[in-house]
Amino acid sequence: MVQIVLLWLYHGCRPLLIMPSSSPFFWKSGSGTATMAIMTSSGKDEYLMDIALAYAAQAAALGEVPVGAVLVHKDGSLLAGAGNCCIQANDPTGHAEIRTLRLAAEKIGNYRLPGTTLYVTLEPCPMCATALLLARVERIVFGATDTKSGGIQSVYRIGSDGCLNHRFLITGGMRAEECGSILKEFFRRRR
Numbered sequence: 541m542v543q544i545v546l547l548w549l550y551h552g553c554r555p556l557l558i559m560p561s562s563s564p565f566f567w568k569s570g571s572g573t574a575t576m577a578i579m580t581s582s583g584k585d586e587y588l589m590d591i592a593l594a595y596a597a598q599a600a601a602l603g604e605v606p607v608g609a610v611l612v613h614k615d616g617s618l619l620a621g622a623g624n625c626c627i628q629a630n631d632p633t634g635h636a637e638i639r640t641l642r643l644a645a646e647k648i649g650n651y652r653l654p655g656t657t658l659y660v661t662l663e664p665c666p667m668c669a670t671a672l673l674l675a676r677v678e679r680i681v682f683g684a685t686d687t688k689s690g691g692i693q694s695v696y697r698i699g700s701d702g703c704l705n706h707r708f709l710i711t712g713g714m715r716a717e718e719c720g721s722i723l724k725e726f727f728r729r730r731r
């Protein structure tokens with residue numbers, strides 16, 4: 541289960557404010573950009589996947605396939621996060637990763653996002669993997685593998701097959717059981 545409770549103010553499925561209500565870490569959000577401090581690398585990965593899981597839970601509550609993502613800069617700035625929103629937005633490209641990239645790029649005023657890490661609850665599909673590559677995201681941390689349409693490891697290997705001019709650092713399987721469970725439960729309820 542999601543360990544962190546997030547409070548959202550959102551319009552439709554567009555999150556406007558993300559605020560951890562209980563955190564062992566220090567955050568500041570005066571500029572609208574949360575910043576993390578005093579955090580080990582593995583603890584940071586776990587914590588940020590918790591936030592991605594919370595976005596996945598938000599998507600599920602809205603009837604969307606529960607996938608969530610969050611993008612963080614290596615300076616500790618949390619740039620953006622989002623859940624899937626294909627159905628409500630009538631947008632076939634409304635995957636959590638694409639929405640997160642758009643929000644982050646808009647926030648920093650640059651279509652390139654070097655030095656960033658994307659945390660996502662499911663292995664990105666080929667569309668999202670290509671978008672992440674175009675944005676020059678440095679690292680991808682994903683939860684559950686997608687054996688049917690995974691774009692960076694399971695089916696395609698975009699960003700590590702040497703075909704294109706950017707390579708991702710990839711960490712797979714982070715909180716995989718929780719990330720997979722929320723998907724399984726969602727589809728079980730829909731049957």
Ligand SMILES: [Zn+2]
Pocket residue numbers: 635637664665666667668669
């Ligand atoms: Zn995708």
